[in-house]
Structure formats: structure tokens, C-alpha cells
Amino acid sequence: MLLLVDHREGLLAPVHDGLSVIAHPIRVIASLPDQIGQIATEITTSRRELIQENRRLEDRQKLYQARLQRLDALEVENIRLRSLLDSSYELDRPVAIAEITAVDLDPFNHLIQINKGLRDSISIGQPVIDADGVIGQVETVSPFTATVRLISDPSHGIPVQVNRNGLRSVAFGTGRTDTLAITSLSNNASIEVGDLLVTSGLGGRFPAGYPVGKVRRVSIDEGQAFSAIEVEPLGGLGRVEEVLLIQERGERRE
16 A cells, blocks of 8 residues: 555655665665776776887887987998098099908907908008008908908008108007007107108008008107107008008009
């Protein structure tokens, strides 16, 4: 009867409302685990997606950094080759360009190996330079490679002259790639710090006029007859990657 009267007259509506108010917190508390689960799932999913996206971005950054480094290396190589080729255009003789394949810089032998040989018309004694100055000369030749003795080798001497006044001498290797020595000039010789030394052409191996180095120090000992002169080589001894081999006039340029 109560159900019938309530259905028709709505007499129990206040009771329903009261019960609904009382039951609402219970329903909220009962639904909390499900809501918390949904929120946790969303947070976990978002965090996983963020981690994955972060990893993708990191991988992409590493890839771009590697590409950028490669581009930097190519730019440096391009500049070096352009400098080398530009210097070859200024020469009055044909040249062959070679790459260095091995380096031997022990205290008693300063040698490098290049990837040109007899098949490229390379010969013993041929002068070798880079974009900045004289490097050395060819010592041995095989069909596909050649060995070059650097001017810094202790057993090597190169005839030079002071570009300022034509004063001639011989610069010897010291076993150090950053120093040559002149020991045959008297104390009153006209040579100064900063003087440019070039090949004199004496001896017939190196053509005249190629840069060799600059005078770094002149030491005069009144008790000695000759000055001790240190020369800084201009060529990139020990750090160059490509070299130029000066050929005789009429030889084919590679």
C-alpha cells in the first residue's frame, strides 16, 4: 500500500530525498577506487608517452648532432683542400696531390707515407710541400706508395736563404716538428727574429723561393764563432693530411 500511495501521491518523496542525501557520500566513496584507478591509468599512460617522446627527441638530437659534426668535419676538410689547391695554382710547376697514409715520428726518423708512387710519376728526391711551406722530400718509392722524409728529421738539411736580404745557409732538422736549426751563420750575420726563410735552390733538390720557416730565436754567444738560430717551420709537419709533390716542368699534373 505504501508503494502504491507513494507512486500515486508522492507522499514519500521527502523520505527519498533524505535517503538520497545520506546515500550520496556512500556512492562517492564507493566510486573512489574506480576514479582513482582511471586517474592513475591516465597519469601512467601520459608519463609513458612523455618518456617515449623524450627518448625519441633524444635520439633525434643525437642524430642531428652526429650529422652536424660530420658537416663540420666536411667543412674543415673542404677548407683545407681549397687552401691546398689554391696554393698549387700559385706554383710555376705542375704538382701531384697525395694523401698521407702513415706517419712515423720517432726521435731519429721523421717519415710519412703517401698514396702516390711510381705509377703516378713520383721519383726519389721530389720536393714535397703543403699549403703553407716545405714539408720534405721523397726518399723511397714503390709502385703505389712513397716515403717522404720530413725537413724536421735530424738527418735532413735544406738550403735556405733569408728572404729579406738573400743571406744563405742550411736549416737542419732537430727531431722536433716545431723547430729547425741553423748553426753555420756567424755572430755578425744579418738575420733577425721574424725573418722569412725560403729555399735557396742550391743543391738542385728544392726549387728556389718556397717558404721554409720563420726565425724564432737568435742566440749569440761571444765565446762561439757561430750563432744558434731556431726556425719555426711553416709547413704542417706531423699534422697535415694532404701534400703537394712538385713535378718537373712538362710532367702531367694529377
